[in-house]
Amino acid sequence: MPAYAGSCHCGAVTFRIEAAIGELTTCDCSLCLRKNALMTKVHESELTLLGGADLLSVYEWNTHRAKHFFCSRCGIYTFHRKRAAPDYFGINVFCLEDFDISAVTVRATEGVGMSVVDPAARPQWTGPREAT
Numbered sequence: 001m002p003a004y005a006g007s008c009h010c011g012a013v014t015f016r017i018e019a020a021i022g023e024l025t026t027c028d029c030s031l032c033l034r035k036n037a038l039m040t041k042v043h044e045s046e047l048t049l050l051g052g053a054d055l056l057s058v059y060e061w062n063t064h065r066a067k068h069f070f071c072s073r074c075g076i077y078t079f080h081r082k083r084a085a086p087d088y089f090g091i092n093v094f095c096l097e098d099f100d101i102s103a104v105t106v107r108a109t110e111g112v113g114m115s116v117v118d119p120a121a122r123p124q125w126t127g128p129r130e131a132t
Contacts, residue, residue: 002020014051042091044087057071079092
């Protein structure tokens with residue numbers, strides 16, 4: 001199984017994934033558009049946090065199921081626990097060392113249509129509104 005080392009910009013948060021990367025995804029939800037993420041999906045058993053757990057900040061919004069992790073020092077988005085598949089992580093492939101993104105197919109995923117259930121949802125959070 002291929003293994004990749006990853007880190008945030010300042011190097012405080014380090015991690016490793018052991019997974020074959022056969023596809024990269026973009027997402028058009030309001031958060032992913034703003035962070036310009038290019039991700040790969042790995043099972044939680046394939047991600048090992050090596051250092052900096054105490055420096056990770058988490059951002060939750062809407063349903064609070066997805067957990068988006070950022071380095072509290074440099075602000076870089078490293079990975080997130082997925083809303084639709086909570087036993088998987090989306091990994092920011094720009095954080096991986098020696099990973100050639102040009103060798104992997106990129107697929108656009110649809111996130112803009114995911115339901116918005118937060119009663120205090122900002123108008124920028126697109127998607128069908130559902131009562132909670």
